[in-house]
Amino acid sequence: MAILVGYDIEMDVNSVRYELSRAGRQALVSDCAAAAEAAAIALVRFDERLLRAEPVLADGARQRGHAFEAQALVGLSGGLCPLEDLVLHDSGMDVRSPTREITRAATMLDERRRLARREPAAILSPTALRQRLGIAESEESDRTDRVTSPPGTAKQVVAPWDRIERDDDDEDPAGEDDLGLEDEEGLGDPAFADIDALLVRTRKKLDAWNDFSSDEGRKNLMLRDPTYDAAGRFARWQDILEEGRGLPAALAAAVALDAWLWLEPSERAGELGFALAATVLRQRELAQAHLPTVGVGLRRGKFRWSPHLALSARVEGLLGAFGEAAAFGQRDLDRLSLARTLMLRRCEGRRGNSRLVDLVDLFVSSPLVTVQLAAARLNVTSQAVEAMLKELGGSLPRELTGRKRYRAWGIL
Numbered sequence: 001m002a003i004l005v006g007y008d009i010e011m012d013v014n015s016v017r018y019e020l021s022r023a024g025r026q027a028l029v030s031d032c033a034a035a036a037e038a039a040a041i042a043l044v045r046f047d048e049r050l051l052r053a054e055p056v057l058a059d060g061a062r063q064r065g066h067a068f069e070a071q072a073l074v075g076l077s078g079g080l081c082p083l084e085d086l087v088l089h090d091s092g093m094d095v096r097s098p099t100r101e102i103t104r105a106a107t108m109l110d111e112r113r114r115l116a117r118r119e120p121a122a123i124l125s126p127t128a129l130r131q132r133l134g135i136a137e138s139e140e141s142d143r144t145d146r147v148t149s150p151p152g153t154a155k156q157v158v159a160p161w162d163r164i165e166r167d168d169d170d171e172d173p174a175g176e177d178d179l180g181l182e183d184e185e186g187l188g189d190p191a192f193a194d195i196d197a198l199l200v201r202t203r204k205k206l207d208a209w210n211d212f213s214s215d216e217g218r219k220n221l222m223l224r225d226p227t228y229d230a231a232g233r234f235a236r237w238q239d240i241l242e243e244g245r246g247l248p249a250a251l252a253a254a255v256a257l258d259a260w261l262w263l264e265p266s267e268r269a270g271e272l273g274f275a276l277a278a279t280v281l282r283q284r285e286l287a288q289a290h291l292p293t294v295g296v297g298l299r300r301g302k303f304r305w306s307p308h309l310a311l312s313a314r315v316e317g318l319l320g321a322f323g324e325a326a327a328f329g330q331r332d333l334d335r336l337s338l339a340r341t342l343m344l345r346r347c348e349g350r351r352g353n354s355r356l357v358d359l360v361d362l363f364v365s366s367p368l369v370t371v372q373l374a375a376a377r378l379n380v381t382s383q384a385v386e387a388m389l390k391e392l393g394g395s396l397p398r399e400l401t402g403r404k405r406y407r408a409w410g411i412l
Contacts, residue, residue, distance in 0.1 A: 031312045035319040036251040042326035043286045050289040060364045061333045065293045070108040072299035073271045074101050081105045083412050084400045087368045116291045120283035133266050135231050234265040249284030253277045254318040297325030339411050340364045342395040356388050368410040
């Protein structure tokens, strides 16, 4: 348990506690007021620029922001996700076999696109969040029963490796029969007997946690901790989200993200908290034209979130990440605008029915363009697209696949 002096905040992950008193909120507002104001100004400036920009530039910045955010979230967890491989995998044009990190990033990319299309109120509703996290109503009622039960009946929380019952040894002392390791000739190594017994107990525990009796259960096999109490963690995070309604918009989003990182309401979708914090910013009208790339700001900045830091330091660092995300968006929009200007110079003096300008806008609005995609979008032949690519000359965006056939270009 960590008690943060001066903020009247008491946190304990095992008991799913994250308390913020009225005095604590006032102290937090006082300490983080400057950082919250700077983050809000940066977000509003970038959002207003997107609203005033040409639609093709604004759409291109939003689409690339989703890809940048997915790459940054994988990087924050220690993974490697090249941006070119991500956009190629998203378009079904993998140059090499996708790695686990690429698959995770593609899932986050789809998640952000889905959230960007929906209204913030529909995303942050308790029912929608509970459905997204896979928390059933029965789990909520079970949590209520546990909270109202006498203190002496509470189950002690232990590490997952300590939850393997040692009583299983009495049922199957050696464990060779279950693993098919029995050796009638006595050639087995006794040094591995304990390891074999542990493997048997582990397999029995996994069998108890997963459903092997139905096709649906076998299709959704995963390792879940029965004592994780996802419903309790989500309920506490929902309370923090409601308590933050009285805070400034940027500060409320930072507190919501900090509480998510602390409580970890989802055992499998930890990165979802960044998108939900960005949705809070949309709901509070700091980012009406885009879904902020909070992970990009955190990845590019010097601050790294840690539960060992004080609450004010954590929240102030997250607010700095909001501002860094907006600054990165400004630079990316400048880069897209410059690339479009250079390509449009090649379109000067063309006939009125030339589709070269449309090809330039396609490059700006989409992270990846192929000959087949351009032919379908512009309603021309593949030979015409290849001729227009040659006309762009040195202003043609970078080729992403490194191949001579089935190539793709993009501004990344």
